[in-house]
Amino acid sequence: xxxxxxxxxxxxxxxxNYKQGTxxxxxxxxxxxxxxxxxxxxxxxxxxxxxxIGFMPGDYARVIRQAPFGGPVLxxxxxxxxxxxxxIARKIEVEECTPPCDLC
Amino acid sequence: xxxxxxxxxxxxxxxxxNQVAGYKAETGNFAGTTVTYTGSKVRVLGEVxxxxxLPGTYTxxxxxxxxxxxxxxxxxxxxxxxxxxVDASHLSQGLGLTLELLExxxxxxxxxxxMDEATRMGMVIxxxxxxxxxxxxxxxxxxxxxxxxxxxxxxALELGRSGRLPVRPMYGKDIEDAIQAVISKLDGQIANFxxxxxxxxxxxxxxxxxxxxxxxxxxxxxxxxSINKKIIRDRGQDASWVLSSERHGLAANLARRVVQxxxxxxxxxxxxxxxxxxxxxxxxxxxxxxxTFFQIIYSLGSSLEEPLLRFFDLLNVYLSRILSDYPFxxxxxxxxxxGVAGGVAIVLPYLLPFLLGLGFLEDxxxxxxxxxxxxxxxxxxxxxxxxxxxxxxxxxxxxxxxMSTRMLEERRDRYLAxxxxxxxxxxxxxxxxxxxVAFYLGPVVALWIYLFNLFVIAVTGRIISALLPEDTPGxxxxxxxxxVPTIKTVFQKAWxxxxxxxxxxxxxxxxxxxxxxxxxxxxLARMINLLVLPITWFLGLPYEVGVPLxxxxxxxxxxxxxxxxxxxxxxxxxxxxxxxxxxxxxFVVFYIPCLATLAMLKRELGKRDMLTIAGLTVLIAMIAxxxxxxxxxxxx
Numbered sequence: 001x002x003x004x005x006x007x008x009x010x011x012x013x014x015x016x017n018y019k020q021g022t023x024x025x026x027x028x029x030x031x032x033x034x035x036x037x038x039x040x041x042x043x044x045x046x047x048x049x050x051x052x053i054g055f056m057p058g059d060y061a062r063v064i065r066q067a068p069f070g071g072p073v074l075x076x077x078x079x080x081x082x083x084x085x086x087x088i089a090r091k092i093e094v095e096e097c098t099p100p101c102d103l104c
Numbered sequence: 105x106x107x108x109x110x111x112x113x114x115x116x117x118x119x120x121x122n123q124v125a126g127y128k129a130e131t132g133n134f135a136g137t138t139v140t141y142t143g144s145k146v147r148v149l150g151e152v153x154x155x156x157x158l159p160g161t162y163t164x165x166x167x168x169x170x171x172x173x174x175x176x177x178x179x180x181x182x183x184x185x186x187x188x189x190v191d192a193s194h195l196s197q198g199l200g201l202t203l204e205l206l207e208x209x210x211x212x213x214x215x216x217x218x219m220d221e222a223t224r225m226g227m228v229i230x231x232x233x234x235x236x237x238x239x240x241x242x243x244x245x246x247x248x249x250x251x252x253x254x255x256x257x258x259x260a261l262e263l264g265r266s267g268r269l270p271v272r273p274m275y276g277k278d279i280e281d282a283i284q285a286v287i288s289k290l291d292g293q294i295a296n297f298x299x300x301x302x303x304x305x306x307x308x309x310x311x312x313x314x315x316x317x318x319x320x321x322x323x324x325x326x327x328x329x330s331i332n333k334k335i336i337r338d339r340g341q342d343a344s345w346v347l348s349s350e351r352h353g354l355a356a357n358l359a360r361r362v363v364q365x366x367x368x369x370x371x372x373x374x375x376x377x378x379x380x381x382x383x384x385x386x387x388x389x390x391x392x393x394x395x396t397f398f399q400i401i402y403s404l405g406s407s408l409e410e411p412l413l414r415f416f417d418l419l420n421v422y423l424s425r426i427l428s429d430y431p432f433x434x435x436x437x438x439x440x441x442x443g444v445a446g447g448v449a450i451v452l453p454y455l456l457p458f459l460l461g462l463g464f465l466e467d468x469x470x471x472x473x474x475x476x477x478x479x480x481x482x483x484x485x486x487x488x489x490x491x492x493x494x495x496x497x498x499x500x501x502x503x504x505x506x507m508s509t510r511m512l513e514e515r516r517d518r519y520l521a522x523x524x525x526x527x528x529x530x531x532x533x534x535x536x537x538x539x540x541v542a543f544y545l546g547p548v549v550a551l552w553i554y555l556f557n558l559f560v561i562a563v564t565g566r567i568i569s570a571l572l573p574e575d576t577p578g579x580x581x582x583x584x585x586x587x588v589p590t591i592k593t594v595f596q597k598a599w600x601x602x603x604x605x606x607x608x609x610x611x612x613x614x615x616x617x618x619x620x621x622x623x624x625x626x627x628l629a630r631m632i633n634l635l636v637l638p639i640t641w642f643l644g645l646p647y648e649v650g651v652p653l654x655x656x657x658x659x660x661x662x663x664x665x666x667x668x669x670x671x672x673x674x675x676x677x678x679x680x681x682x683x684x685x686x687x688x689x690x691f692v693v694f695y696i697p698c699l700a701t702l703a704m705l706k707r708e709l710g711k712r713d714m715l716t717i718a719g720l721t722v723l724i725a726m727i728a729x730x731x732x733x734x735x736x737x738x739x740x
Contacts, residue, residue, distance in 0.1 A: 046577075048165070048344075049168075049577075049580065050580070051345070051348055051349075051352075052162045052163045052165060052171075052348075053162045053197075053580065053582070054162065054196075054197040054200055054352065056348075056349055056352055058349075065381060067381070067383070067476060067477070067479065067480065068383035068480075069480045069481070070480040070483070071476070071477070071479050071480040071489075072476055072479045072480075072489065072579050072581070074381070074476065074583065078194065078196050078197060078356070078359075079193065079194055079196075079225070080194045080197065080582060080583075081582065081583035082580070082581070082582055082583065083472070083475075083476050083479075083489075083579060083580075083581040083582075083583055084578075084579065084580060084581075085479055085483070085488055085489070085578035085579030085580070086479075086480070086483075086578070087483075087575075087577075087578040088577075088578040088579065088580060
């Protein structure tokens with residue numbers, strides 16, 4: 001078995017082909033929309049924390065619902081549901097996209 | 105032979121452990137219920153081996169207590185086989201950790217748990233293909249039903265005997281070169297660590313290992329920093345980022361190749377969140393569920409409490425009569441009996457149904473939903489959604505409330521949540537509010553005291569969180585799927601938690617009770633009253649209230665029971681004015697939590713924080729009671 005065959009490229013921001021001006025933070029995405037994560041800003045090791053639970057730039061996700069009164073955002077990402085508080089969602093830059101074909 | 109269980113939070117690892125070891129670990133449909141590791145001796149095929157349950161961890165990077173614990177364990181104890189439990193329904197996420205484990209040069213068996221869940225979600229997993237690609241053994245498992253457990257341990261035993269090492273995944277060439285470079289620097293330095301995994305973790309700048317290595321090899325840190333600089337220049341990110349994103353991509357790719365996504369069966373479980381997380385109906389459901397929850401606990405608890413208390417009273421009267429010639433001994437017996445009764449008749453009747461109900465809500469998966477709904481509100485108090493759980497628990501008993509702060513990741517959050525949860529009026533304080541205020545002044549006043557309590561907690565939360573240096577990091581919470589809990593685990597878990605009260609807090613309750621009875625014997629009531637005089641005088645309460653207040657620290661409802669004795673009246677309206685009743689009740693609601701809670705605070709946060717919280721509650725009680733006195737003065 002050759003490991004190199006199954007390695008796909010590492011996801012990082014510079015490899016994502018994007019058009020300027022289509023980014024927004026996660027809070028501004030409507031429920032039901034598919035998104036692709038562009039970047040995670042902010043200190044305190046937030047990017048590491050999210051990366052450790054398997055949430056990284058390049059990932060696709062669907063916004064299931066935005067909670068009322070400034071509550072958290074509920075995401076579906078690779079088959080599981082993840083709630084992110086407002087303060088965290090604000091630091092996540094995303095772009096809307098069409099559902100990726102292997103997930104739709 | 106030693107087997108080590110490793111898996112991500114909520115993968116069913118502790119469930120597996122409890123299946124084979126009897127109930128020894130906390131499980132819950134909530135991330136991060138295990139923080140330390142538990143070990144047990146297990147017998148398989150006539151052979152006894154050691155099984156270690158490590159805390160759930162997403163990676164081995166060591167950025168939170170559970171991860172640090174896991175990594176430390178792996179690098180300091182010898183494990184013969186790693187049993188990697190993976191949630192089959194979230195394969196791509198779980199394989200990230202698996203790939204990291206394959207690097208450790210320890211035999212790994214992958215247990216694909218929750219296969220029933222995966223099937224329900226319409227997934228078909230090609231086990232042999234995954235086995236082939238990972239180069240190590242993969243076995244299916246449904247830990248909650250005990251299916252596949254035997255096969256898993258047989259496989260683990262085989263692997264342990266043969267000592268077959270897995271093949272680790274290869275990274276990009278620059279990273280591989282960097283790993284080799286670090287290995288060459290390590291050469292001959294460390295005996296019990298395998299150089300390759302050590303090199304990878306050092307490259308990821310794992311603090312624990314770097315500080316260990318730094319001791320014997322001071323050049324290692326500058327060397328790693330220089331390698332990292334090069335990687336940052338070439339890749340735009342540091343080595344730990346590159347490594348984890350390559351693993352992440354690899355895991356996603358692997359999952360895509362071995363999982364066939366079929367038709368997903370939409371069931372009631374998928375529809376449930378449309379109601380339970382709905383912006384309107386979600387909150388209605390929350391109120392209904394919590395109300396029912398408390399109603400059940402309250403009716404169960406009170407129906408047990410009364411006969412039990414009556415029994416202890418009779419026993420006390422009987423024993424006092426026998427011992428009437430030995431007054432000191434009689435006083436001691438009464439004190440001991442009161443401590444025992446406090447546990448048996450007052451705490452356990454509420455605590456047990458409470459823990460059962462909580463375990464049920466937890467295993468169903470409702471608690472994370474509550475956290476989701478309450479996140480926005482909790483932020484106003486400087487906490488996030490998960491901290492709602494201690495508050496809910498606090499209304500039953502502060503002891504499990506403080507216990508439950510363990511689920512919060514940050515120490516700051518645990519401290520704040522514990523401090524605020526002790527201000528929540530528990531069932532015992534409910535007795536005071538109802539027995540005094542509701543009975544003499546009407547239920548509406550009692551309701552106002554509850555609302556006033558919420559207001560004070562919110563203000564306190566704002567003030568403390570403004571004083572604490574860091575901000576709450578915010579909510580990151582996995583929503584587990586709803587599960588039907590098994591009765592066995594719910595009962596076992598309740599017992600496991602109740603045991604903590606019995607072992608930790610109850611003895612202190614009994615000892616405190618005995619000490620107070622000795623004080624009582626030497627007729628030190630006057631001295632106690634004098635000691636508490638600054639408080640009673642300041643609040644405009646009768647001088648005699650001092651003793652009931654001190655005894656209230658033992659058990660909150662004692663402050664009401666003893667008030668009758670202290671004031672020497674049968675009808676409180678003869679001894680206290682309406683204003684005094686309100687002031688007294690508000691003070692009792694807020695001041696020092698009971699001894700059992702203090703013991704739990706000490707266990708969770710340490711002595712210093714326990715003392716600061718106790719001091720803080722007295723301060724808050726003084727301010728709140730003064731405020732209430734002012735308001736009451738206006739009304740009456």
